[in-house]
Amino acid sequence: MADLTPHSTALHGRRILLGVSGSIAAYKAAPLTRLLVKAGAEVQVILTEAATAFVTPLTLGTLSKKPVLTGFLRDAAAGEWHNHVELGLWADALLIAPASANTIGQLANGLCPNLLCAVYLSARCPVFLAPAMDLDMYAHPAVTQNLARLRSFGNHVFDSPSGELASGLSGHGRMLEPEDMMAELTKFFAGFVSK
Numbered sequence: 001m002a003d004l005t006p007h008s009t010a011l012h013g014r015r016i017l018l019g020v021s022g023s024i025a026a027y028k029a030a031p032l033t034r035l036l037v038k039a040g041a042e043v044q045v046i047l048t049e050a051a052t053a054f055v056t057p058l059t060l061g062t063l064s065k066k067p068v069l070t071g072f073l074r075d076a077a078a079g080e081w082h083n084h085v086e087l088g089l090w091a092d093a094l095l096i097a098p099a100s101a102n103t104i105g106q107l108a109n110g111l112c113p114n115l116l117c118a119v120y121l122s123a124r125c126p127v128f129l130a131p132a133m134d135l136d137m138y139a140h141p142a143v144t145q146n147l148a149r150l151r152s153f154g155n156h157v158f159d160s161p162s163g164e165l166a167s168g169l170s171g172h173g174r175m176l177e178p179e180d181m182m183a184e185l186t187k188f189f190a191g192f193v194s195k
């Protein structure tokens with residue numbers, strides 16, 4: 001586990017919405033959640049349906065100490081739903097890690113098929129995205145343009161480091177490591193007065 005001391009001040013008390021989409025890198029949402037919580041952040045995890053095949057709500061709910069949100073509805077029979085507007089206003093930052101090609105495309109085009117996209121569209125806080133996909137997907141002009149579009153909205157897109165990918169190929173596309181994301185978030189929040 002990384003040394004948590006440098007992160008502890010800037011992230012202490014910050015409300016972080018952690019959106020996890022359907023990439024093989026979703027398993028790294030577990031150590032990321034742990035690092036955020038250890039740094040004193042309040043973490044609310046939102047999983048896409050596809051992400052639940054890669055990492056369980058039980059794992060992330062246990063690590064974040066909060067029930068994980070997946071669909072729009074909390075209890076369909078009772079008419080209870082998760083308020084994406086409130087979630088978007090609650091957060092100090094929305095971090096989408098990993099961000100799949102599909103989710104990136106939906107966000108860049110204002111689509112709203114799931115709770116994570118609805119929260120993104122409602123959020124007034126800074127948004128950080130950590131793309132994660134195979135190298136040819138990452139290099140595709142459709143993905144490149146979608147990422148450029150998200151940057152043009154003022155979103156922070158972490159560059160993907162080069163390295164070995166789950167497919168066995170090597171190149172850009174892997175998700176920025178949780179420790180490096182923590183360093184980026186710490187740098188960002190260090191400019192703000194701590195709560």
Ligand SMILES: Cc1cc2nc3c(=O)[nH]c(=O)nc-3n(C[C@H](O)[C@H](O)[C@H](O)COP(=O)(O)O)c2cc1C
Nearest residue numbers: 021022023024048050051100101102103132133134
């Ligand atoms: C084993 C497996 C691994 C996958 N890994 C990735 C990935 O790393 N990045 C990605 O963009 N899509 C990946 N996909 C495809 C996404 O899971 C798929 O596009 C899904 O619809 C994404 O939905 P979401 O964006 O709503 O989470 C993978 C699919 C499978 C079956």
